[in-house]
Amino acid sequence: MKYVIIGGDAAGMSAAMEIYRNVPGAEITSVERGFIYSYGQCGLPYVVDGRISSTKRLIARDVETFRDKYGIDARVGHEVNGIDVDKQLVFGTQSSGESFEIPYDKLLIATGADPIMPVEKGSDLAGIHTVKTIPQLEDLLADLTPDIENVTIIGAGYIGLEMAETIHACGKKVRLIQRGSYVARILDEELAQHVHEEAKKNDIELVLNTNVEAFEGNQRVERVMTDNGAFDTGLVIMAVGIKPNTRFLEGTGIALTKNGAVIVNRHLETSVENIYAAGDCATHFHIVKERLDYIPLGTTANKQGRLAGLNMSGKFAPFRGIVGTSILKFFNLTIATTGINERNAKELGFEYEAFKLSARHIAGYYPGAQRMFIKIVVRKRDQQLLGAQIVGPAGVDKRIDVFATALFNKMTLPDLLDLDLAYAPPFNGVWDPLQQVARINARL
Structure with missing residues (x-):
């Protein structure tokens, strides 16, 4: 064979x-x-x-x-x-x-x-990079010389945000250009505002509602031309998708x-x-x-x-599917999502309810407790779980994985209350934040 x-x-x-x-x-x-x-x-x-x-x-x-x-x-x-x-x-x-x-x-x-390159004019200039393979990254590293002061990243999804953080750590001034009204489109807009705040704390320049039209320069890129003006730059990273x-x-x-x-x-x-x-x-x-x-x-x-x-190989091995779980780090924030968000629910025609909660990631009285922001979407008629978004500095990964498991098993909001989750003050409150959402909003 x-x-x-x-x-x-x-x-x-x-x-x-x-x-x-x-x-x-x-x-x-x-x-x-x-x-x-x-x-x-x-x-x-x-x-x-x-x-x-x-x-x-x-x-x-x-x-x-x-x-x-x-x-x-x-x-x-x-x-x-x-x-x-x-x-x-x-x-x-x-x-x-x-x-x-x-x-x-x-x-x-x-x-x-393959990475998408939506801008044709000037895209052949030196200094314009995509980051999908090891050779592409090595080309970027070779080009990221000490004399490069300003880096422009086009697109603010996973790669755009992660590259913004690591390029900033190299001592460069970073600009993020996004064609939409907010970054991290895996989130609904109100949760994305926490990402905007984190960007500003770290001197990342956000240029929103802006479309890139061309690149200009003498053999090497020097300017990014947009419908919102021109931006001087020493290097460009394209991160608009694949x-x-x-x-x-x-x-x-x-x-x-x-x-x-x-x-x-x-x-x-x-x-x-x-x-x-x-x-x-x-x-x-x-x-x-x-x-x-x-x-x-x-x-x-x-x-x-x-x-x-x-x-x-002749085995019977069906792929049962995904629930769309993803997570990324952006400076001191963890950004995670699973299932569908409210924007998706509207687009798909779901009859839904959405619930939000701000909660501490561990027992509130224990040193180091930090606040996370949660949004859950459920089907209206029976409160079957449809999706969750969580943003915060700590504890996000644990909760998004619990919720992804619940989604995979088609659980409801009230079902979250029955989960036997680990508790000790350094790790959680007596009611996990996901269960707090259920206690407030579940129809029993």
Whole structure:
């Protein structure tokens, strides 16, 4: 049995390892357009200020390990240009310029996603960067010289906020440009105001309701041109989002969403026989929305890749879905969300209720108690949990994971009161903040 995997990172190599474990003698070939396998992309921002000492620390398994220890034909510098679904062939071009062709019995598409570059005019100037791969980060680090004083970050999502913090830690003046009215769009606007306050405390310049139209400079970027004026800068980081890397699938008959994500079923199968997809290039079933969604995160990529490998090995291993849980650090704030927020609920036509609470993350009388801000969305007719957003300096990660587990199990607001959660004054109040929301608002 010949297994071919396109993509050598989280989803692809998670699948490869499951095939290796479950199919003795399997012939596994993986092809990667870059030259690095299996690394933690989410750790890239923290290399900038030295919290992580080197990009090498992010590599989980190198190419030689897959080749020598597991017998996987792990190829680098191989970019796939297309798939012949009738002949079951993958073809493309090597970095040397030579073409290649690989037959498969089962194929996994795990090509991830590429950063979006929405501004064309001046985008070829030096000093404009995206941060998605180790080589891209290393290019940024080489360009972030001592004479660079001002850095402009376009986009204020996960990467934009994390990069703002670490670039600021390098002694640079940081400007964040966001086309919407607030940053951290995973939150509703009132909770995002806490993020705005944290940005101001740390001298991060926020430029909101502003669209970038062009970049200007003499060979190197010097100005960002917007519909709200021009901004001088020494370096630009584009962090406006990513798009699935699936252009090479044109003409294959593989069904895609409007944004180019590969549509997969619960077993990570595509619309074409013997072809699977997983990770940032594929759709993800959202348990709360009860529909396919696209929320590309490293956790999901690893889970989908593992299950794709099991299904390709002949196992019955359905992907049960996501609830959209994410978390990020921004200076002294933790920002977390799971499920849907109020803005999503309105867009989806849910009849809902929303409840807010400010509470201490541990017993209020214990030294170091800090305030967190919580917003919960529930379905109106039965108070089934739909989502939560939490912002605060401490204790946020614990609560968002409890709520994500409750969402996965389709619990209601009153159900939170029955949870047997850990309590001691240094760790929690006698009623956890999530249970405090339920005590005030649950219909019993």
